[in-house]
Amino acid sequence: MARPRHxxxxxxxxxxxxxxxxxxxxVVxxxxxxxxVDPSGKRAGRGAYLCKSLGCWERGVSRAGLERSLGVSISGDTRNEIMDYYHRVVAGQSLVEG
Ligand SMILES: [Zn+2]
Known part of the structure; x- marks a missing residue:
């Protein structure tokens, strides 16, 4: 089976x-x-992506994932904001889907 091209x-x-x-x-x-976090996906800057898994967000902010991808160090405040976004928006979407 050929993979569809997209x-x-x-x-x-x-x-x-x-x-x-x-x-x-x-995340930009x-x-x-x-x-x-860039909900529009259109903000100027260098972007990195996280899936819906809570573990990936925690790993992304606490280990080198996002920092390495974005080439910048992430402050504690920024980590909190990113995790806050996860809990407000991403986790909420999962509940709506269920
Ligand atoms: Zn992931």
Missing amino acids: IPDRRCVACGNQFPKHELHR RTPDGLVM
Whole structure:
């Protein structure tokens, strides 16, 4: 079976698995050097992707995943903001789907 040709999947920086882009969440390093979740997926800057798994978000912010992908160090405040986003938005979406 030939694989259908389409836009390449993106890779979660924590687990390394590939997912369709719409199933991933983009974290961006802005030109100002800020790191934030980018719900629109369109913010200017260097992006990295995380899948919906809580473990991947925790690993992404606490280990080198996001920092290595974005080439920037992530402060404790930023980690908290990213995890807050996960709990408010990503975890909420999973509940809605169920
Ligand atoms: Zn993942």
